[in-house]
Amino acid sequence: MIAAAADSFEVEKAKLCRKIAELQAALNAKDQKLRELQTRADNYGAEDEVQFAPRDKHEALSNDDIARYSRQLILTDFGVSGQLKLKNSAVLIVGMGGLGCPAAQYLASAGCGNLGLVDYDQVERSNLHRQTLHTVSRCGMSKAESARIALLELNPHCRIICHSHLLNSFNAMHIIRAYDVVLDCSDNVATRYLLNDACSMLQRPLVSGSALKLDGQLTVYCYGEHGPCYRCIYPVPPPPEAVTNCGDGGVLGAVTGTIGAMQALEAIKVIVGFGDVLAGRMLIFDGNSCQFRNIKIRGKRPNCHLCSAQPLITGLIDYELFCGMNANDKDNALQLLGPEQRIKVLDYHNLVAQTVPHLLLDVRAPAEFEICQLPDATNVPLAQILDDSYIQRFAEQLKNKQYPIFVVCRRGNDSQIAVQHMKARFPDHSIRDLEDGLHGWTKLVDQNFPIY
Numbered sequence: 001m002i003a004a005a006a007d008s009f010e011v012e013k014a015k016l017c018r019k020i021a022e023l024q025a026a027l028n029a030k031d032q033k034l035r036e037l038q039t040r041a042d043n044y045g046a047e048d049e050v051q052f053a054p055r056d057k058h059e060a061l062s063n064d065d066i067a068r069y070s071r072q073l074i075l076t077d078f079g080v081s082g083q084l085k086l087k088n089s090a091v092l093i094v095g096m097g098g099l100g101c102p103a104a105q106y107l108a109s110a111g112c113g114n115l116g117l118v119d120y121d122q123v124e125r126s127n128l129h130r131q132t133l134h135t136v137s138r139c140g141m142s143k144a145e146s147a148r149i150a151l152l153e154l155n156p157h158c159r160i161i162c163h164s165h166l167l168n169s170f171n172a173m174h175i176i177r178a179y180d181v182v183l184d185c186s187d188n189v190a191t192r193y194l195l196n197d198a199c200s201m202l203q204r205p206l207v208s209g210s211a212l213k214l215d216g217q218l219t220v221y222c223y224g225e226h227g228p229c230y231r232c233i234y235p236v237p238p239p240p241e242a243v244t245n246c247g248d249g250g251v252l253g254a255v256t257g258t259i260g261a262m263q264a265l266e267a268i269k270v271i272v273g274f275g276d277v278l279a280g281r282m283l284i285f286d287g288n289s290c291q292f293r294n295i296k297i298r299g300k301r302p303n304c305h306l307c308s309a310q311p312l313i314t315g316l317i318d319y320e321l322f323c324g325m326n327a328n329d330k331d332n333a334l335q336l337l338g339p340e341q342r343i344k345v346l347d348y349h350n351l352v353a354q355t356v357p358h359l360l361l362d363v364r365a366p367a368e369f370e371i372c373q374l375p376d377a378t379n380v381p382l383a384q385i386l387d388d389s390y391i392q393r394f395a396e397q398l399k400n401k402q403y404p405i406f407v408v409c410r411r412g413n414d415s416q417i418a419v420q421h422m423k424a425r426f427p428d429h430s431i432r433d434l435e436d437g438l439h440g441w442t443k444l445v446d447q448n449f450p451i452y
């Protein structure tokens with residue numbers, strides 16, 4: 001008895017030692033990456049290819065300007081001097097998606113002289129419902145280029161500089177330095193911290209917007225001496241599992257349009273210098289009840305690691321590592337299950353063709369299940385599968401049933417979570433998920449199956 005216990009202790013100890021060694025190796029690799037990153041960041045200016053032509057300095061408005069901007073020129077707070085400031089300004093918009101498109105549209109048409117557009121991505125059909133500068137014929141084109149075409153149609157006097165690549169720790173300082181104000185229209189936490197840190201170090205106001213489902217938020221960070229930075233409010237990133245993106249949560253174009261237009265308004269106020277800039281306050285928009293609320297957010301944190309008098313962060317870091325998330329909102333493919341717990345979509349298709357009895361659970365939300373579903377699939381949302389009371393009822397149904405269970409979702413991530421959970425409860429039952437989910441089905445089995 002004692003010998004058996006000692007054996008199992010040794011096994012457990014060996015497992016732990018192996019785990020520690022693996023973690024140590026992973027840590028070393030990340031450490032190495034961080035050092036490389038810092039070296040490249042330090043040397044970035046030297047290897048940079050991005051060239052900015054010097055900005056023209058305009059002393060007066062042209063007749064065309066006067067005719068074009070007449071309706072805003074007559075605003076008391078704005079006037080000729082405001083228009084000139086705008087004409088001489090340079091604004092960087094990071095992300096030409098749901099927020100960036102309306103923001104760029106209002107800034108270009110209002111007469112912002114120099115607009116920088118950053119986006120590494122290309123236009124897709126699923127962008128068009130809210131990313132209003134892009135068109136059907138420009139699907140596949142770089143988003144920055146597509147937006148540039150639309151903006152020049154609106155206002156050919158606006159100088160547009162496209163940065164059709166990822167903004168990252170290597171290039172952010174160099175690019176941002178060339179602009180007066182930055183708009184965060186991105187969709188991921190890593191980019192938010194990157195922009196915040198770079199803007200704080202370079203003392204550039206950062207107009208930050210976000211929108212998801214029917215809700216939106218807006219505030220201005222790094223504004224003036226007392227304006228807090230993003231880290232003052234959120235010193236540590238949220239856990240990755242707490243972050244939802246538009247691809248998963250959904251969003252209405254009119255909501256991103258509302259917030260994006262207001263980002264343009266705050267940028268104009270910052271440049272021209274009128275009104276109460278939304279710093280130290282956050283605007284919360286609830287599209288469902290159509291209510292705007294302003295909440296006071298804390299001021300500069302005296303011990304902020306970034307913007308306090310004695311900062312601990314003095315250079316850009318690896319933000320993906322810091323946040324534990326990629327600098328995009330594309331889903332990472334989860335690898336929770338071994339190959340024996342997964343089935344390829346083609347194999348599942350053959351099994352259906354041979355009418356092998358089985359149960360197919362689709363673990364997407366009901367609204368997604370309504371869009372499209374495989375024949376004979378039963379919709380049991382993941383949240384329900386993770387609920388113990390459901391699993392108990394399911395156990396009753398499963399009694400004496402031998403047929404295999406397959407689980408499917410949109411991309412093959414949630415289905416793995418579901419299988420893992422169910423396997424813990426029913427270890428002897430054959431439960432597998434469909435690799436790559438419905439996206440895989442469209443790709444490999446039925447090209448006519450809708451993709452979203």
Ligand SMILES: Nc1ncnc2c1ncn2[C@@H]1O[C@H](COP(=O)(O)OP(=O)(O)OP(=O)(O)O)[C@@H](O)[C@H]1O
Pocket residue numbers: 094095096097098099118119120121126127143165166167168185186187188191245246247327328329
């Ligand atoms: N670090 C970054 N550098 C350059 N572009 C970025 C960066 N982070 C995010 N973006 C861009 O910001 C935009 C955010 O907009 P939005 O979320 O509306 O678009 P999307 O990612 O195309 O949406 P969907 O989730 O529906 O595919 C995207 O076009 C994305 O490519």
Ligand SMILES: [Zn+2]
Pocket residue numbers: 228229230231232233300301304305306307308
């Ligand atoms: Zn701060």
